[in-house]
Amino acid sequence: MTHVPQIKIPATYIRGGTSKGVFFRLQDLPEAAQAPGAARDAILLRVIGSPDPYGKQIDGMGGATSSTSKTVILSKSSQPDHDVDYLFGQVSIDKAFVDWSGNCGNLSAAVGSFAISSGLVDAANLPENGVATVRIWQANIGKTIIAKVPMTAGEVQETGDFELDGVTFPAAEVQLEFMDPAADDEGGGSMFPTGNLVDDLDVPGVGTLKATLIDAGIPTIFVNASDINYTGTELQDAINNDAKALEMFETIRAHGAVKMGLIKSIEEAAGRQHTPKVAFVAPAQDYTSSSGKTVAASDVDLLVRALSMGKLHHAMMGTAAVAIGTAAAIPGTLVNLAAGGGDRESVRFGHPSGTLKVGAEAKQVEGEWTVTKAIMSRSARILMEGWVRIPGDAF
Structure with a gap:
């Protein structure tokens, strides 16, 4: 019996807020996964290590909690006046299922810095020192997020003294603005779908x-x-x-x-x-x-x-x-x-x-x-970068 060798996919493992996830540039994914569908879901499930009936995700990058079973795909924005498109996939731990129905606010804190460091933001718009403003199109829900990312010597600054409860070590503060965050199409098309406050x-x-x-x-x-x-x-x-x-x-x-x-x-x-x-x-x-x-x-x-x-x-x-x-x-x-x-x-x-x-x-x-x-403040830090490997017949 022949076995297909593993393939390598460029990826970055990042903590954003109180979550961790595997980040990809859309262009780095296998061609079959560059569009939504079964191949993309299968790849992300295998990367994270799901579905796992043991509930541990031992054979993948996931950490067996909702906070650590996450994936992100970024690309240059298709929207006017935005820098990057951000797509979030919440990977089920014990089921063969990737939920694309919502955003991850914690990992939003890492989107701006990853977009800058991976070349998805026009360098002409970045300060050598100071705060970079990254306009993010949250593709799951069709909303704008503005990330204020600190820069030092032309690079994203990740270290700092900002403390976030739920995260062990301090890091640089990233301010996030979630613009017009209320619903405008799904459900009742209203911030309060039933029309009632209670x-x-x-x-x-x-x-x-x-x-x-x-x-x-x-x-x-x-x-x-x-x-x-x-x-x-x-x-x-x-x-x-x-x-x-x-x-x-x-x-x-x-x-x-x-x-x-x-x-x-x-x-x-x-x-x-x-x-x-x-x-x-x-x-x-x-x-x-x-x-x-x-x-x-x-x-x-x-x-x-x-x-x-x-x-x-x-x-x-x-x-x-x-x-x-x-x-x-x-x-x-x-x-x-x-x-x-x-x-x-x-x-x-x-x-x-x-x-x-x-x-x-x-x-x-x-x-x-x-x-x-x-508006709220979070922090983000790259934990590892390189390639993630999955069996070539995983999708």
Whole structure:
């Protein structure tokens, strides 16, 4: 029996925010994978090491969590006034499935620096020293992200003293602006797909929950922690080691997705794992983060815990942070009420790894809430670059 040798694909392994992913330039992928389809998905699955019934992704680059089972494809932008097109693929760990339905806000922090270092940004637009502005077209959701990337001696500066809870070591600060992050076509075509700031969400086996259903950054279902018998101070083990809890959250997610118009039936939720997210909120209180650090109630405006790909996230997804910031800026949402209500342009929330501040500019136009942008700071660092190898018959 003959065996096909491995092939090499140029790739870069990068931490962005509290996530890690394998980054590719579109032009470096095998020709069959330069267009969407089965070949592209098969290649990315093999690169990451999925599907893995053991749930470890030992035979690939994935880290067996939603935060580390990610892929990014970049190309020179096809859009006017943009530098780069950014396509994100969330790779399932145990299924042969790549979810293209949403963005990764954390890895967005690495897109600008990778685009610069890989020659996708016109050098004439880059300062020798200072801050480079990279205009990113987020191709999954058709939105603009502006990344402010520090430059030193003509190169991307990755080292610095900016600390991000959930990341062990400091690095250079990258400011991200998510422009017009609310939905404009999918679901109800509105930031609030149902038209309500708070809905009654009927969840079989759970009950009727108050819920804020918002599509800003990423479609997100917010519920009150107290309504599902949580405090908002929970860490990963409290949720992820509880099979009944995970089943409950998936049921909430599926029914919320139907109510948001993202899917037509509950059964479709299994094929749309990346979106929507489900999160629970609570008023500020003291708790101990996963690193052992004490987070005081006075350090935050509210507490938020969010699930990604069926598990409680170790920190906070960047796109969900956009949803949190946006919802907090709109009086009457569950997020806003948990933060104390009223008008606010920014919010600092507590998550399992610590705290995060996100700002949003929201306003009412003819009775409809709109958000012009959400702003937050992350960091990014290249961990490894070269080639990733996969068997030549993997696609």
